Amino acid sequence: MNIALFGYGKMGKMIETLAVRRGHQIVATIDVDTVDIDFARMDVAIDFSMPDSAFGNISKCLEHQVPIISGTTGWLADFDKAVQLCDEKDGAFIYASNFSLGVNVFFELNRQLAKMMAQLKQYSISMEEIHHTQKLDAPSGTAITLAEGILDHTDYAAWKLGDAAENEIPIHSKRIGTVPGTHTVDYSSAVDSIEIKHTAHNREGFALGAIIAAEWLVGKTGVFTMKDVLGL
């Protein structure tokens, strides 16, 4: 496949390495200063850029009929517009807050646990996410997806960054060194706690998941998720 990378930072470079190893060609690396973009050469594009550039990059790809994988977080205020544009253009689009296969299993585990705990009102829920100090957005996209999975199955009204009201799920964000990404969901009562946790050891899992999603998306039309890709 001919892959274009939008965003040639930590993730873009990791995806390049793994994609070449899987036999793909990187036909463009587009970063903040890139002026000319040759969309005709691309079978698929993968965007790991910045919160304020993601929607623009996604829109350009959809306008040019290039299937687009979006991994950038912190731009979801524009998500519905991206879906609408994809429909209008008969395009192909996948966004995931986290492409790692392990985290996508963890998302399902989180939803199952929330269902089981919904009636046990003696437990209060809190979440923690830890990332490297260069991360621009908080809470992480992954933490938001986890919180949404809990909100779907419980009486909590919303999630909140930091301290929260009784009917809100607090998400505590920490920025430490070079941590690639750790997410914990905690249910605590007066007598015990239940905790589920995912720890990324490096960025390879995110990059591999994004490439697998790109391989899956080419030739399809519509808006999909990692659940579709992985058959979860």
Ligand SMILES: NC(=O)C1=CN([C@@H]2O[C@H](COP(=O)(O)OP(=O)(O)OC[C@H]3O[C@@H](n4cnc5c(N)ncnc54)[C@H](O)[C@@H]3O)[C@@H](O)[C@H]2O)C=CC1
């Ligand atoms: N969904 C997932 O599985 C994962 C998502 N991420 C997200 O991916 C994004 C990028 O993460 P990193 O690579 O660690 O960040 P990074 O800061 O290392 O790289 C971002 C790159 O985007 C470039 N950029 C800025 N404006 C641009 C534009 N208009 N067009 C193209 N590129 C532009 C920057 O110059 C930089 O090189 C973040 O939003 C992060 O939260 C990160 C890891 C996994």
Ligand SMILES: O=C(O)C1=N[C@H](C(=O)O)C[C@H](O)C1
């Ligand atoms: O910025 C990162 O590094 C990561 N961002 C994603 C997020 O916001 O959830 C995914 C992963 O946790 C790494």
